[in-house]
Amino acid sequence: EAGVAQSPRYKIIEKRQSVAFWCNPISGHATLYWYQQILGQGPKLLIQFQNNGVVDDSQLPKDRFSAERLKGVDSTLKIQPAKLEDSAVYLCASSLLTGERETQYFGPGTRLLVL
Amino acid sequence: DQQVKQNSPSLSVQEGRISILNCDYTNSMFDYFLWYKKYPAEGPTFLISISSIKDKNEDGRFTVFLNKSAKHLSLHIVPSQPGDSAVYFCAACTGNQFYFGTGTSLTVIP
Numbered sequence: 001e002a003g004v005a006q007s008p009r010y011k012i013i014e015k016r017q018s019v020a021f022w023c024n025p026i027s028g029h030a031t032l033y034w035y036q037q038i039l040g041q042g043p044k045l046l047i048q049f050q051n052n053g054v055v056d057d058s059q060l061p062k063d064r065f066s067a068e069r070l071k072g073v074d075s076t077l078k079i080q081p082a083k084l085e086d087s088a089v090y091l092c093a094s095s096l097l098t099g100e101r102e103t104q105y106f107g108p109g110t111r112l113l114v115l
Numbered sequence: 116d117q118q119v120k121q122n123s124p125s126l127s128v129q130e131g132r133i134s135i136l137n138c139d140y141t142n143s144m145f146d147y148f149l150w151y152k153k154y155p156a157e158g159p160t161f162l163i164s165i166s167s168i169k170d171k172n173e174d175g176r177f178t179v180f181l182n183k184s185a186k187h188l189s190l191h192i193v194p195s196q197p198g199d200s201a202v203y204f205c206a207a208c209t210g211n212q213f214y215f216g217t218g219t220s221l222t223v224i225p
Contacts, residue, residue: 004158033213042119042204042215043159055211091158103149104213106158 002026004107006092012113018080021110025073025094031055033104034067034077035091043091049075082114118142119207121216129224134192136219138205141186145207145214150179150190153202153218162203163190195223 005024013019025032031050035043046065048055051072060067064083069075079086089109095102120139128134136150146167151159165172165179165188172179178191192199202218 006158031211035215040217042121042206042217044215045213048211093158103161103164106151106160108156108158 004092004094004105006090006107006110008110009108010111010113012115013082014115015084016081018078019082019112020076020078021090021092021112023075023077023092023107025075025092026096026105029094029096029105030072031095031102032069032075033093033095034075035093037089037091037109039088046077079112082112084114087112087114117217118145119205119214119216121203121205121219123219124217125220125222127222127224128195130197131194134190134195134199134221134223136190136192136203136205136221138188138190138216139186140188140207140214142207142209142214143186144209147208148179148181148188149206149208149213150177151204151206151215152199153204159204192221195221197223197225199223 007022033048034046037043046060047057047067049069052069067077089111091109092107093104095104118141149164150162152162153159163174163177181188200223202220204218205216
């Protein structure tokens, strides 16, 4: 079974530029999460989708971050414009969601450096 | 506001001995807890979980203990192996919301 795929793996941009990350969850997984992990901290949830609907985006800085999950499969996370403090690893995870508590499976992450 | 805390940023253990990783939480609404293991340049991988209705869950060399009154959980690895060297994150869940600790870096010395 293929895991969660993310691209790119690394990205370096200058502040005020825009950047987009892509995630392909495990086939059949209804729920998709985007996390931000700043160095030395645990992952922090940015947004959670169930199919193509948003379940929770309470911690997403909506003035600069946006995310979409077209057709309930792939997802894109965008930052526009980027700030220095956005430097982090952006993790995508997916889970099956059968009505019970489900394990999240993580992708390898995209490491973003904002200069 | 850090609702899940791992107060030990690092731990070193001799191969074959027991590794004990600790995690504390503040929100009494958490009802499901997980441990993830993370190697460098990879995403976290699920290790073991426990529901709040239990106080122990075991899977091979890994055992998770939950003390609800103390709002504390721990992961025991016995015996520890060099391949266990990684960063371990605990996570707590309420509803659909997951909260992660800051991680403990475990080094198992051969």
